[in-house]
Amino acid sequence: MTAASPQARPARNEDVEAAVGTLCRAFADYPWTRHVIAAEEHERRLAEFQRLFLSRVGLEHGRVWVTPGCEAVSVWTTPESTGVGAVFAELTGRFVELAGDRWEYFERAETALAPHRPRDPVWFLGSVGVDPSQQGRGLAGVVIRPGLQEADRAGVPSFLETSDERNVEIYRRFGFEVQTEVQVPDGGPLTWTMWRAPRR
Secondary structure (H helix, E strand, O other), X not given: OOXXXXXXXXXXXXXXXXXHHHHHHHOOOOHHHHHHOOOXXXXXXXXXXXXXXXXXXXXXXXXXXXXXXXXXXXXXXXXXOOOHHHHHHHHHXXXXXXXXXXXXXHHHHHHHHHHHOOOOOOEEEEEEEEOHHHOOOXXXXXXXXXXXXXXXXXXXXXXXXXXXXXXXHHHHOOOOEXXXXXXXXXXXXXXXXXXXXXXX
């Protein structure tokens, strides 16, 4: 990054649609979402998934950072995100509808990953995306670093999952290390869980 690089800022409600657009473009061919969201009207379904996660989970119960024009977005849950379970329970019917004929695959994929998710408090990087037209400018780091800094200040580890092997080396640059490799059932993608110890 250079001195002219953009700075991250906390997202606001008025950023939701631009941020959703960025995440949808970033996740257009992502192996996980292709596996668990129906192919029919995939783009519409993906957009609504991202909108619900961003607005109902990230903005209401977690932390969301964006670049000034929402070219990059990160969505986190934190140890203080105590209402997330209730939100997911409330939205289950909507998620079933959006997953469509992939809902059973979604459930089995989540079941496969559940044992590898931390039970102790963590900062969980639930989603991060950079508009494909803006990739290669270091913008992922711009929106990831604020969460890592907050986790470090709190003395809490950070955690993420990725289903794209190319991302593994990117996240290693931020101090994450692979914990497990999980083969998602039903022909799903290999998924890496990654952990980063807090830094003092």
